Amino acid sequence: MPRTGLSPALIARLSKRADQHKYDHGHALILSGGPGRGGAARLAARAALRVGAGLVTLGCPPEALAENAAQVTAIMLRPLDGSAGLEEALEDPRLNAICMGPGLGIATVSRNHVRVALASRRPVVLDADALTSFADDPRAFFALLHSNAVLTPHMGEFARVFPDLAKALQADPRESRLEVRRAAVTQAAARCGATVLLKGEVTLIADPSGHLAELHLTGKAAAPWLATAGSGDVLAGLVTGLLARGFSPFQAAETGAWLHGAAGRHLGAGLIAEDLPEALPAIFAQLGV
Numbered sequence: 001m002p003r004t005g006l007s008p009a010l011i012a013r014l015s016k017r018a019d020q021h022k023y024d025h026g027h028a029l030i031l032s033g034g035p036g037r038g039g040a041a042r043l044a045a046r047a048a049l050r051v052g053a054g055l056v057t058l059g060c061p062p063e064a065l066a067e068n069a070a071q072v073t074a075i076m077l078r079p080l081d082g083s084a085g086l087e088e089a090l091e092d093p094r095l096n097a098i099c100m101g102p103g104l105g106i107a108t109v110s111r112n113h114v115r116v117a118l119a120s121r122r123p124v125v126l127d128a129d130a131l132t133s134f135a136d137d138p139r140a141f142f143a144l145l146h147s148n149a150v151l152t153p154h155m156g157e158f159a160r161v162f163p164d165l166a167k168a169l170q171a172d173p174r175e176s177r178l179e180v181r182r183a184a185v186t187q188a189a190a191r192c193g194a195t196v197l198l199k200g201e202v203t204l205i206a207d208p209s210g211h212l213a214e215l216h217l218t219g220k221a222a223a224p225w226l227a228t229a230g231s232g233d234v235l236a237g238l239v240t241g242l243l244a245r246g247f248s249p250f251q252a253a254e255t256g257a258w259l260h261g262a263a264g265r266h267l268g269a270g271l272i273a274e275d276l277p278e279a280l281p282a283i284f285a286q287l288g289v
């Protein structure tokens, strides 16, 4: 990916044809945490819907259903009772992309959700608590992963799953940091067998076969107001929505990161995470989608 651009081929893939119906655009499942912890997953769900997934369902513990029902409309809701509930939901083959981590909680149930989702071999985005839940045993985590998974850590989460690679980064002087970051993300993807997107003002994306993309939100392309609570949850939702639409993991990661950056630049100072999905129609219009 050019450092600040999106290729014409990826822009073309964002369009919807007139003869398609909603199920042609996929059905994303976003998992939410318990009561009082649903905000992050709702942000992700909204982003998945705005980026064009045909349907988005928020799966939450039964006790969080009323809270979520008060907050969402176009997004559908499904109570999921533990990982057995997730397994049952995944009997529907039309659910074709999963997002887990934002606000999920760091707990055994989160680890079990990750196991069930990965065992289904569906495209899955693993963010936030889905990563942190495996901090004490990254090797067990890697054994579950496959090439349809996308990990979207910030630096803190990256260090929990790839502590040795993060240590090398922290030890390195500033001027060689980008080179070291590239090497670290490339090694991380090769090690875990999934696409890894390391977030920041420079976002790096690597897949297990050695492809590397980077998005530089610096200089004229800067979008520093993206450093706000929930912004990464929106990114996770964008990537999930694109996976539901049939983008490959690497394409979904680079397209999602680009749209996220464009929305951040478009909104500028004062933006909060809720604004980001709502900026997508303007970004699509600028792209001619």
Ligand SMILES: NC(=O)C1=CN([C@@H]2O[C@H](COP(=O)(O)OP(=O)(O)OC[C@H]3O[C@@H](n4cnc5c(N)ncnc54)[C@H](O)[C@@H]3O)[C@@H](O)[C@H]2O)[C@@H](O)CC1
Binding pocket: 037, 038, 039, 040, 041, 101, 102, 103, 104, 105, 128, 129, 132, 154, 155, 156, 157, 200, 229, 230, 231, 232, 233
């Ligand atoms: N509206 C909501 O409901 C929100 C919920 N959130 C959820 O809150 C939970 C905790 O996520 P957090 O990421 O806040 O906390 P974490 O504690 O998981 O990670 C943050 C820590 O990581 C370290 N770190 C190192 N480099 C960093 C970097 N580049 N960016 C961020 N942290 C870095 C810092 O020491 C920081 O204290 C997650 O489930 C997340 O999804 C947050 O996303 C914020 C918004």
Ligand SMILES: Nc1ncnc2c1ncn2[C@@H]1O[C@H](COP(=O)(O)OP(=O)(O)O)[C@@H](O)[C@H]1O
Binding pocket: 128, 153, 154, 199, 200, 201, 203, 217, 222, 223, 224, 225, 226, 227, 228, 229, 230, 231, 232, 233, 234, 235, 260
């Ligand atoms: N200075 C910055 N410039 C541009 N983008 C940034 C900057 N800081 C953070 N971001 C982006 O904002 C998002 C923050 O995500 P994350 O740290 O996971 O926050 P949260 O957990 O609150 O959602 C990421 O997509 C990251 O790339």
